[in-house]
Amino acid sequence: MDPRVRDHAETLVDWSARIEPGDDVIVDVDEGAHELAVAVVEALGERGANVEVTYGSDELSRAYLKGREDADEPFETDPAHSLALFEAADAYLRLGGGRNTMATADVDPETRREHARSRTGIREARMDTDWVSTVHPTRSLAQQAGMSIEAYREFVYGAVLRDWEALADEMDRLKRLLDAGSEVRIRIGREDRPATEDRPATEDRPTTEERPATDLTVGIENRTAVNSAASVAYDSHNLPSGEVFTAPATVAGEIHFDVPMTIDGRRVRDVHLEVADGEVVDFAAATNEDALASILETDAGARRFGELGIGMNRGIDRFTDSILFDEKMAGTVHLALGRAYDACLPDGESGNDSAVHVDLIADVTTDASIAIDGEVIQRNGTFRWEDGFEA
C-alpha cells in the first residue's frame, strides 16, 4: 500500500475526527475508496473504536431511486433503521471516490430532492456527529480534474498531507482580523478598466482574458469566522480544508467569478453578479447561464449569500472541478449563494436560509486586494504577514 494512504487515514482519524477509544464510528465507503477504507478501519481498530461500514455507491443510489420512480410512492420520512444508526453514532467518516462522477446523471432531479427532503432527520443526526468528508484519489476524479491518476494522486496528497497545526495557527491570524472587523472589501481588475455598466451592451460575454472589474463590500459585524483547519476541533468537516469563512451580514457591489463551477452537472463559467442590499439584482454567465438562473430561483434565500470564504491551502495549486479542493486553494475567495452556517452567527440568531448552498470562486492572485475596514490584508494572493506583501 502507498504509505500516503496510511498517512491520509491517520490524518483523518486523529487530526480531523479526533477518534477516541470506544467511539462508535460509521465509515461510508464509495465504490473506488476500498484501499483508503482498509487503512482507515485498521487505524480505527488501533484506536479502540467500534466500526460500522456503509457502502456509499452512486450506482446503488441511482438504482434505488430509479426503482422508487417506478414504484411512484412517496418516500417514507427518516426510515427507522438508518435514523437509529446515525443517532447512536459518535462520528461519521465519508470516504468519497467513485468510479463515475456522472453515475446519477439520469435520475430526475426532483426524485433526488424528494429523497433528500425525506431524510432531513437522518441528515441532522449525521451533522450532530463528529463528521468528516474526504476523498480517495480515483481514476474517475482524476478524469474530472483533467489529470492522469499518477498526477492526481500527487495533487490529492499534496492537499491532504499538510502541517495542519501550522496552517491552523496561520489561519487564526485571519480569523482574528475578521472577527474584529466590520467590513470586507474585495477588489479585482485593473482600475483603469471601465465597470461593466459602461461597456457596450453588444459586447461578447466576458472571458478571463478580459475580466470585468470586481468591487464588492461584505458587512461582517457580529459574525464569527471559522478557522477551517480540517478538524472537528475547529468546527471544520472537510479533509482537505484550509480556508477561513464567515457569514455575510450585508453585501453590495459587483463580483466576477472566473473559476468554472459545475452546477447540477453543468459547467458554468464566468459568473458575474450585481448585488444590492444583499440580494442578486442582475446576473450573467458565459456558459450554462440557465443552470445559474435555476439556482437563483430556488427560493428567496438563494438570491442572498450564506458564506464568504478565503482559501489558504497552498498544497492546492490548480483547479480540479471539485469544490472540496477548489474553494480551499490559496489565492482564491468564494461566496456561496444560499444557506449560512450557524457557527458564524451569534447564539440564537439564524442566518440566510435556503435549500441550496452554491459556492462561486474568484482568483485573487492578480490585480486584486482584500481589505478589512479599509486596511489591505491581502494583495495579489499574498497576506500582509507573508514575504513579498506590497502594502
Added chain:
Amino acid sequence: MDPRVRDHAETLVDWSARIEPGDDVIVDVDEGAHELAVAVVEALGERGANVEVTYGSDELSRAYLKGREDADEPFETDPAHSLALFEAADAYLRLGGGRNTMATADVDPETRREHARSRTGIREARMDTDWVSTVHPTRSLAQQAGMSIEAYREFVYGAVLRDWEALADEMDRLKRLLDAGSEVRIRIGREDRPATEDRPATEDRPTTEERPATDLTVGIENRTAVNSAASVAYDSHNLPSGEVFTAPATVAGEIHFDVPMTIDGRRVRDVHLEVADGEVVDFAAATNEDALASILETDAGARRFGELGIGMNRGIDRFTDSILFDEKMAGTVHLALGRAYDACLPDGESGNDSAVHVDLIADVTTDASIAIDGEVIQRNGTFRWEDGFEA
C-alpha cells in the same frame, strides 16, 4: 446486465425475503457483489422498501481485527450504533461474493472468536429480522470451486433460479414423513464389506474408492422438520436452499462422510465417526484430522449432533467447497456437529448447544438407503415418489 442477475435479485427480494412496502432493509454487500447489489436495491426501490447498504468486506474485517490486535484492548459488547441499526431493521440481505476467500487467513482465530462473542446481541437482533444469505458468482468463489467464472455462473444460477414453489411442495412430502416418524436409518456401502472394526488396524486411511460402511440410526421423536425452501416464509434463510432438516434426539452407529469439507481453512477428507449414546466416541479423517479433533474439543456439545439434513436441490450437480451449495445437493445427507436450530424443537425445549455448527456430508447416490421407521423412503438418491425408485 446478465438478465439472470435481475432474476436472482427478484427471487431474493420476493420469494426469499418477502419484502413489503415500507420495510426497513439492510443490504450487506461483499466486495465482489456490486452488480447483484445494483439489481437488489433497484428491486427494493420498486417494492417501496427503505434501504441502508452496508459493506461486508473481508479485507476490511481483517484490517479492523489486525488493528484491534495492536490495540490489545477487549472488544466492547454490542456497539450501540450497530445494535440500533439491526434492532430497527425488518430484513437483512447478505450478498456474499468476495475477491479472496482467504482474505482473513492471517487473523488470529482467537481474535475472531472474541469479536464474534462481543457481538452476540447484534447477531441475535440480525437473526430476529427476515434475514437471507446469498452469493453473487465471483472469480474468487469460482476458483474455490475449481471452475471457470463462466461455468461457475451457470452453476450458481442453476442452483438459485429454481421453481421454488414446486420444490417446496416436494420437500413438504419429506417433512411430513419425518414429522410423523420416530427413527431415521441411513445405510451406505456394500453389505458384504466388513465393518470398520473388523478390518486390520494397520490398514491405510479409507478413501472413497474403498468406502467403509455407514449404518447410523437417528431418533427424531418429537422433532419438527424444516422445509428449507429458501424463504423466510419457510423458516429458511439461504438462497439457494433445498433441503429438509431436523434436530436429532438420539444418534448411534457409524457414518462415513465422503464429501470433503473445509474446516477452519483446512480441507478435511473422509471423516469417519463412531457414535454411541449420541456422542462421538471415535473419529478419523484422511486429511487434516487435527482440524476435526479441534472442533470436537470445542465444548461438550461439539461431540454431539445438532442437525440431520437431506439435500433436495437438483440444480446443484457438483460439490464446490461451499456449504451454502454442497449441503443442499440432491443425493446427499449431512449431519452437523454442534448447535441445533430451535425451529426443530418443541416449544420451550432447547436442543444441543455448542459454539460450533459444522456440517459433514455424505453422498447417498450409490449403495445407499434412507429409511424411516423401517420403511425405505430413498434408495440410491431416488425418493420413493420418484420414477425409478426400487423398493
